Amino acid sequence: MEINSGLFLLVGAALFSIGLAIVILKRHAIMVLMGIELMLNAVNLNLIAFSQHDPVRLQGQLFSLFVMIVAAAEAAIALAIILQVYRHFNTVQLDEMNELKK
Amino acid sequence: MVQIVFYLFVLFTLGSALAVLLTKNVLYAAFFLLLTLLGVAGLFVLAGADFLAVSQIMIYVGGVLVLIIFGVMLTHKTDTAKTDYTEPNFILTKHRSWLWALLVAGGIFSVLYRALVRGNFVLLNQGEPSYRSTVDTIGRQLMTEYLIPFEIAGILLLVALIGATTIAASSRTK
Numbered sequence: 001m002e003i004n005s006g007l008f009l010l011v012g013a014a015l016f017s018i019g020l021a022i023v024i025l026k027r028h029a030i031m032v033l034m035g036i037e038l039m040l041n042a043v044n045l046n047l048i049a050f051s052q053h054d055p056v057r058l059q060g061q062l063f064s065l066f067v068m069i070v071a072a073a074e075a076a077i078a079l080a081i082i083l084q085v086y087r088h089f090n091t092v093q094l095d096e097m098n099e100l101k102k
Numbered sequence: 103m104v105q106i107v108f109y110l111f112v113l114f115t116l117g118s119a120l121a122v123l124l125t126k127n128v129l130y131a132a133f134f135l136l137l138t139l140l141g142v143a144g145l146f147v148l149a150g151a152d153f154l155a156v157s158q159i160m161i162y163v164g165g166v167l168v169l170i171i172f173g174v175m176l177t178h179k180t181d182t183a184k185t186d187y188t189e190p191n192f193i194l195t196k197h198r199s200w201l202w203a204l205l206v207a208g209g210i211f212s213v214l215y216r217a218l219v220r221g222n223f224v225l226l227n228q229g230e231p232s233y234r235s236t237v238d239t240i241g242r243q244l245m246t247e248y249l250i251p252f253e254i255a256g257i258l259l260l261v262a263l264i265g266a267t268t269i270a271a272s273s274r275t276k
Contacts (some may be wrong), residue, residue: 003108005226006218008149011112013214015142018119021207028128028195030173034135037166038119041142044154050223052150052231058239061151062248065240068154068161069255073262075166079173080270086177093195 008049015042029082029092033075040071108148115141126194132171139163153237 015038022035044064051060086092118137125131139162146155244252 003105003148005149006223007108007112008145009218010215011115011145013211013218014116015119015138016214017207017211018116018123020210021203022123024206025123025197025200025203026195027198030128030170030177031131031195033173034122034131034170037135037162038122038138041139041158041162044158045142045145045149048146048149048151048154050225053225053228055232055234055236055239057247058236058243061154061236061240062243064151064154065157066251066255068157069259072161072166073258075169076262076266077269079169080266082173083176083270084272091179092177 005049005052009046012042012045012049015039015045027093027095029085029094030079032094033078033082037071037075040067043067104148108145111141111144111148115145126196128174128195129171132167132174135170136163136167139167150231150233150236152235153240 019035019038019042022038023032026032026035044067047060047064047067049060051058051064054060082092085097089097091097115138118134118141121134122131122138125134139158143155143158143163146152146158
């Protein structure tokens, strides 16, 4: 196929930057979680772009498989924590949780 | 032909990622995240990772995104009182100032762009990759070279499952 592998790296870099901007910009805890998922996906794209030149061992693809597993576990735990935070503070807006500042 | 499909998938992925960034509605952002993850799965197929694309769709679209949408539904405010940070329509969220987000994200992107354009990756210049199904190799690798990480990942998922239910249910008993 005639796709330049460097383009995958550039798309991964752009996706990572967008995810980072989401994490910084949003005030909703679940939006921050979405930004983190986007950043993990960008890293997976990088690993797979390199892995297509390593067809015997496929180290990059296996690495990104494990990244996906850890990301799934992280999302489950994070949402449980967000539910608990919502029950305690009655909000999920991150700027309203300022108990230590008072 | 393949290149046209590739650029279409790139536009699709980056466009819906930007929509996640720009929209203020958390539920719309979750749906745009679904489109982004599907676009990334398409890019995985174009990079020759068929098994990873299928597991991306199954894990992220089928698992994580359903979890996120349930999180949005379970944490919305039913009263429509306006606070400093939410509009009366409770599912909207406000943005912080754009300055720091654009500064940090733009800075990191420009650094990465320069590094990737100037860099000369030896692995990527080793000629055309051959395309065949990766399922066979991944299965063999998981049972030989990556057996211990595979088992640890299983234990991690079990611990995460028990931990998530414990954390989410802990206040019900009081």
